Amino acid sequence: AQSVAQPEDQVNVAEGNPLTVKCTYSVSGNPYLFWYVQYPNRGLQFLLKYITGDNLVKGSYGFEAEFNKSQTSFHLKKPSALVSDSALYFCAVRDGMIKAAGNKLTFGGGTRVLVKP
Amino acid sequence: DTGVSQNPRHKITKRGQNVTFRCDPISEHNRLYWYRQTLGQGPEFLTYFQNEAQLEKSRLLSDRFSAERPKGSFSTLEIQRTEQGDSAMYLCASSASGGTYEQYFGPGTRLTVT
Numbered sequence: 001a002q003s004v005a006q007p008e009d010q011v012n013v014a015e016g017n018p019l020t021v022k023c024t025y026s027v028s029g030n031p032y033l034f035w036y037v038q039y040p041n042r043g044l045q046f047l048l049k050y051i052t053g054d055n056l057v058k059g060s061y062g063f064e065a066e067f068n069k070s071q072t073s074f075h076l077k078k079p080s081a082l083v084s085d086s087a088l089y090f091c092a093v094r095d096g097m098i099k100a101a102g103n104k105l106t107f108g109g110g111t112r113v114l115v116k117p
Numbered sequence: 118d119t120g121v122s123q124n125p126r127h128k129i130t131k132r133g134q135n136v137t138f139r140c141d142p143i144s145e146h147n148r149l150y151w152y153r154q155t156l157g158q159g160p161e162f163l164t165y166f167q168n169e170a171q172l173e174k175s176r177l178l179s180d181r182f183s184a185e186r187p188k189g190s191f192s193t194l195e196i197q198r199t200e201q202g203d204s205a206m207y208l209c210a211s212s213a214s215g216g217t218y219e220q221y222f223g224p225g226t227r228l229t230v231t
């Protein structure tokens with residue numbers, strides 16, 4: 001079975017400060033990892049993914065994430081947060097062994113980010 | 118290029134009624150997914166289509182739920198005999214085959230069962 005944990009329900013950060021949103025995962029095969037952002041009354045927007053290769057992946061809106069296999073983590077980061085980054089962030093995983101998990105994504109419970117001016 | 122669209126955006130129904138939602142995926146995507154999201158939770162997988170074939174169904178998808186994708190383009194999700202516990206946001210997503218893996222989500226249909 002695949003699972004995702006986002007240990008923080010909410011992260012508060014001042015505008016201009018670094019932002020980190022934590023995610024840990026569990027899969028039986030190779031992990032395919034994703035970050036999505038959700039604004040109020042809207043669907044999820046894809047930010048970035050890790051499939052293979054460089055452990056540091058860059059995505060939309062200045063976000064990046066670091067894959068750490070030994071710690072089974074995929075934390076989302078942004079060097080300088082903006083007020084407009086305030087939203088709900090979801091980490092998701094898919095097991096790379098297609099037969100094991102099909103194509104479904106398993107999501108974490110979400111982390112609300114509040115960036116204060 | 119238009120994204121994933123869903124209709125209606127909101128649906129209020131009385132317990133026991135049937136409801137149907139529609140999803141139009143990104144035109145070149147052959148994979149389509151339905152998820153359910155309740156307040157304060159992450160989306161939960163319901164079912165997955167590749168072209169017109171329904172390849173995977175979650176145990177969350179009780180026999181009151183049925184999904185179709187008859188021509189491999191748009192999809193419908195029907196809930197029969199709705200219950201208050203069915204109140205949620207129903208999200209549709211699509212993806213391309215061939216190694217891109219990310220799914221693109223529509224705005225969702227918010228169902229309220231009174």
